Amino acid sequence: MTARISDDLTIIENQYINYNNLNDEIHKKQFGQYFTDKSIADYMSSLFINKNQDIKILDCGAGNGILSISLINKLSKYNFTKNIELTLYEIDNNIIPLLTSNLNKLQNKLNNINIKINIIEKNFILDNNQNKFDYIISNPPYFKINKSSEEAVRMNHIVFGQPNIYMLFMAKSIELLRNDGEMVFITPRSFTSGSYFKKFRDYLKTNSSLQHIHIFKTRNKHFKNENILQETIITKLSKKIIRNNTVTISSSDNSLFENYQEAEISQDLIINSLDKDIIIKIPTTKSDIKIIEKFGKTNNSLKSLGYTVSTGKVVKFRNNEFLLKEYKNKSVPLYWMNNFKQEKLEHPLNINKEQYIINTPNSKKLLIKTSNYLIIKRFSSKEQKRRINLGYILKDDIKEDYIGLENHLNYLYRKDSEINKNEIFIIGNFLGSIEVDKYFRITNGNTQVNASELMNMPIPNNLAKEIYELRQNS
Numbered sequence: 001m002t003a004r005i006s007d008d009l010t011i012i013e014n015q016y017i018n019y020n021n022l023n024d025e026i027h028k029k030q031f032g033q034y035f036t037d038k039s040i041a042d043y044m045s046s047l048f049i050n051k052n053q054d055i056k057i058l059d060c061g062a063g064n065g066i067l068s069i070s071l072i073n074k075l076s077k078y079n080f081t082k083n084i085e086l087t088l089y090e091i092d093n094n095i096i097p098l099l100t101s102n103l104n105k106l107q108n109k110l111n112n113i114n115i116k117i118n119i120i121e122k123n124f125i126l127d128n129n130q131n132k133f134d135y136i137i138s139n140p141p142y143f144k145i146n147k148s149s150e151e152a153v154r155m156n157h158i159v160f161g162q163p164n165i166y167m168l169f170m171a172k173s174i175e176l177l178r179n180d181g182e183m184v185f186i187t188p189r190s191f192t193s194g195s196y197f198k199k200f201r202d203y204l205k206t207n208s209s210l211q212h213i214h215i216f217k218t219r220n221k222h223f224k225n226e227n228i229l230q231e232t233i234i235t236k237l238s239k240k241i242i243r244n245n246t247v248t249i250s251s252s253d254n255s256l257f258e259n260y261q262e263a264e265i266s267q268d269l270i271i272n273s274l275d276k277d278i279i280i281k282i283p284t285t286k287s288d289i290k291i292i293e294k295f296g297k298t299n300n301s302l303k304s305l306g307y308t309v310s311t312g313k314v315v316k317f318r319n320n321e322f323l324l325k326e327y328k329n330k331s332v333p334l335y336w337m338n339n340f341k342q343e344k345l346e347h348p349l350n351i352n353k354e355q356y357i358i359n360t361p362n363s364k365k366l367l368i369k370t371s372n373y374l375i376i377k378r379f380s381s382k383e384q385k386r387r388i389n390l391g392y393i394l395k396d397d398i399k400e401d402y403i404g405l406e407n408h409l410n411y412l413y414r415k416d417s418e419i420n421k422n423e424i425f426i427i428g429n430f431l432g433s434i435e436v437d438k439y440f441r442i443t444n445g446n447t448q449v450n451a452s453e454l455m456n457m458p459i460p461n462n463l464a465k466e467i468y469e470l471r472q473n474s
């Protein structure tokens with residue numbers, strides 16, 4: 001029986017080849033259609049607690065049905081004797097025949113279980129479903145949608161900035177869970193820390209309990225059939241709000257779950273908020289847990305210590321008319337990340353990037369006053385040695401009153417006064433430390449190192465004290 005079941009799922013898994021041949025990339029993108037591997041589907045199914053009672057299952061964005069079929073196969077192995085009502089939402093007509101035929105085969109095979117199947121060929125977000133479900137399983141579509149789209153307007157309570165459709169699928173599913181219901185989703189990691197998911201994280205924390213997060217350590221090896229570069233995670237939530245909840249965090253190298261490890265951690269440690277923004281952290285080792293325990297003990301952040309982080313204003317394609325290869329009268333230095341060699345400023349460089357910018361009334365808004373600044377590169381990936389890459393700008397090294405900073409750079413400064421050199425180096429040593437690098441990797445799953453995330457960076461109490469003392473003495 002077991003062997004036959006896995007064979008059936010392998011057949012379903014391989015349907016993507018024919019399907020992808022018949023449907024072009026544009027179609028796939030339009031529907032956010034990326035199919036789940038069998039090994040991931042089985043892992044997701046294994047996360048639900050077995051119940052021998054009548055069960056209502058929802059699979060939203062069902063595709064070929066691999067997730068719900070895996071889940072029902074799993075139930076059948078546990079001598080499930082009650083009734084199943086399976087609801088599947090799928091908006092793409094092209095895939096409905098495949099979905100229907102896969103479900104018919106399942107129904108015929110498991111004739112000892114009574115399965116009622118309800119395929120709804122509608123938009124999951126817009127449909128008014130009054131049912132409540134025991135289990136919800138989903139690999140929802142992922143793509144950005146317009147804030148004024150019908151879906152975003154309908155889910156207005158969780159929208160902040162530009163929404164992604166997958167977040168709406170998760171929020172609507174939380175809404176449709178029964179009080180003791182559970183849901184398991186595979187999605188990009190971005191909802192755990194991205195600023196556009198802020199309201200959603202708040203909604204998630206207030207309306208559900210986090211049970212399990214699985215993270216794939218390599219970015220491109222989790223969907224073997226699809227070319228996906230996003231970091232992807234599996235999240236299990238329960239509707240019940242559990243006091244002193246503990247969460248299982250697991251990790252594996254790939255979708256075959258090689259190098260699988262798991263640990264339990266208190267929900268309070270991984271979902272807490274600095275500056276009113278809840279961030280979901282994903283520690284994968286014991287040393288990660290120690291770091292978030294340590295950082296969790298402080299209420300200081302770069303922001304609370306009076307620092308601001310902004311982004312360089314010079315965008316080459318927009319401001320080309322002001323940029324110069326050589327120094328000319330009334331021009332000031334323009335710095336790119338290339339100008340920082342092992343954190344030290346080197347200027348001008350003989351490279352293919354303009355090293356000066358004109359200082360005229362028209363270009364003034366692109367310039368900043370010469371001062372002491374800590375530079376932090378805006379993009380880095382998890383494969384790089386360091387996520388936080390720094391550079392120093394020291395006022396004494398520059399003769400012009402103004403400078404230009406290119407848009408791939410963030411700069412840290414204080415609005416109330418100039419930061420002195422020592423203070424800049426103390427902050428730089430801290431942000432450049434291995435500990436901060438690790439903390440950043442636990443909290444950030446995309447390639448951006450954005451200004452607001454940096455401003456929320458916790459500052460350990462001893463460092464905050466050192467900074468205050470330095471300010472008093474200078």
Ligand SMILES: C[S@@+](CC[C@H](N)C(=O)[O-])C[C@H]1O[C@@H](n2cnc3c(N)ncnc32)[C@H](O)[C@@H]1O
Binds near residue numbers: 036092142
């Ligand atoms: C990422 S695919 C996952 C398919 C399948 N569940 C799996 O795991 O392989 C998402 C599916 O959701 C469907 N979909 C996209 N937008 C939808 C919507 N608004 N309502 C219902 N289904 C939608 C797509 O056509 C696609 O088949």
